[in-house]
Amino acid sequence: MTISASSTPHSAAAVGTGKPTTDLAVADIALGDLETWMRPDREGIFAKLRDEAPITFHAEPVFEPPEGEELPFTIPPGRGFWALTRFDDVMTVSRDPDTFHSAPSINIGDIPPEIAEWLGSMINMDAPKHTKMRLIVNRGFTPRQIARIEESVREQARGIVDRVGPTGGCDFVSEIAAALPLQIICDMLGIPREDSHRIFELTNIILGVGDPEYVSSAQDLMGAGMELFQYGLALAEDRLATPRDDITSTLMHAEIEDENGRHRLTSAELGSFFLLLVAAGNETTRTAIAHGMLALTQHPDQRRVWTDDFEAVSPTAVEEIVRWSTPVIHFRRTATRDTRVGGQAIAEGDKVVMFYNSANRDERKFDDPYRFDLLRTPNEHVGFGAGGPHFCLGANLARREIKVMFEELLHRLPDIHISGEPDMLQSAFIHGIKRMPCAFTPI
Numbered sequence: 001m002t003i004s005a006s007s008t009p010h011s012a013a014a015v016g017t018g019k020p021t022t023d024l025a026v027a028d029i030a031l032g033d034l035e036t037w038m039r040p041d042r043e044g045i046f047a048k049l050r051d052e053a054p055i056t057f058h059a060e061p062v063f064e065p066p067e068g069e070e071l072p073f074t075i076p077p078g079r080g081f082w083a084l085t086r087f088d089d090v091m092t093v094s095r096d097p098d099t100f101h102s103a104p105s106i107n108i109g110d111i112p113p114e115i116a117e118w119l120g121s122m123i124n125m126d127a128p129k130h131t132k133m134r135l136i137v138n139r140g141f142t143p144r145q146i147a148r149i150e151e152s153v154r155e156q157a158r159g160i161v162d163r164v165g166p167t168g169g170c171d172f173v174s175e176i177a178a179a180l181p182l183q184i185i186c187d188m189l190g191i192p193r194e195d196s197h198r199i200f201e202l203t204n205i206i207l208g209v210g211d212p213e214y215v216s217s218a219q220d221l222m223g224a225g226m227e228l229f230q231y232g233l234a235l236a237e238d239r240l241a242t243p244r245d246d247i248t249s250t251l252m253h254a255e256i257e258d259e260n261g262r263h264r265l266t267s268a269e270l271g272s273f274f275l276l277l278v279a280a281g282n283e284t285t286r287t288a289i290a291h292g293m294l295a296l297t298q299h300p301d302q303r304r305v306w307t308d309d310f311e312a313v314s315p316t317a318v319e320e321i322v323r324w325s326t327p328v329i330h331f332r333r334t335a336t337r338d339t340r341v342g343g344q345a346i347a348e349g350d351k352v353v354m355f356y357n358s359a360n361r362d363e364r365k366f367d368d369p370y371r372f373d374l375l376r377t378p379n380e381h382v383g384f385g386a387g388g389p390h391f392c393l394g395a396n397l398a399r400r401e402i403k404v405m406f407e408e409l410l411h412r413l414p415d416i417h418i419s420g421e422p423d424m425l426q427s428a429f430i431h432g433i434k435r436m437p438c439a440f441t442p443i
């Protein structure tokens, strides 16, 4: 089967260079409604908003427990949110952390206090607490630590191709794209191989919120988060007592000093950080690799550009794959005072949502944004965030994983291609592909 421009529900309109359209009027666009996210004209919706109404207000999704089920916590009714769709407005908000806080949550809905303990990681914090946490966890992501992980990235990527090579075809997402980042995070943190599959299942539940395939009940969601947090907690305590050569040990023994004294991570902080890492590092990188393979199948000319001079083209190719796929669709901030963004008045306490997917297709910023161009320069995309104190901690690691995975795939399975329809994740948060078949000549 041939994968054509119309084969991908969301990025579809993005194949080819024509500007996507929608029949919806601005007033009928409801970004808080999950159904909007499954529409085939999603790219057209954002193009229309950028042109006609770059900042609009939307009602929040209502979280309804499945019939007959009682929630173990209450979700406060949401006050609605401002949607930022232009590149410049997203940059303004991301780079002004005094006016736009990450607390209480970077998701559109607020976190119920019952789960804030384990979900309350650094991504939802502001200075000075965030600054302290970031100083400590940076120790796990120094060039020396990343160099150490690099060897493991190469080894894992080779192992994946060794495993699937003889089959001639497999599910690209679970057997190739997802296998790499998961194994790398587990190796980094010192998680034994036999536990990694369970960790993978649990992160699917957490990030698949909204997709019925992954979450059967709110209890499952709570249970998954709790289990991951507990796992991280136990790992932290073990490494505190018996340090090993892994990042968990580095982090548990790292100390920073400021005017208030010396600080170390508590085991609970490491537990939350663990949850953040397995979620932030797995689904995102897997999504970029999966969309990358799909785009290379749809754009054989670009694939040739890359394979003809792999090393030289890789730096721009990797950035374009992250811009194209934009694995994280949005993050939210909360205004700490009355202010204005792009001419729009924003009141203290208002929720402001940065739509990275839209900023990365903004015609005002990118030439021909719907063209997949592995040589795109400049390419100042916001796939890893739009700057500011929360900029993706794992960006360099992710870049490395994407490069090495494609190096192994394109060299050792030279005719690998996507051979069926991608099955998209129902989510307004992660631009995920759940499964997607690929085929190649067996080796």
Ligand code: HEM
Residues within 6 Å of the ligand: 094, 122, 123, 124, 134, 185, 276, 277, 280, 281, 282, 284, 285, 288, 322, 326, 327, 328, 331, 382, 383, 384, 385, 386, 387, 388, 389, 390, 391, 392, 393, 394, 395, 397, 398
């Ligand atoms: C293609 C892959 C990835 C994408 C698209 C991605 C995207 C993002 C984005 C959009 C943010 C928020 C930035 C902001 O608010 O300014 C973020 C933060 C973060 N990312 Fe990534 N990420 C990726 C891979 C990774 C990996 C591999 C790791 C770790 C192993 C990681 C760890 C983190 C952490 C810890 C934060 C929070 C940083 C903070 O709050 O200070 N990410 N990422």
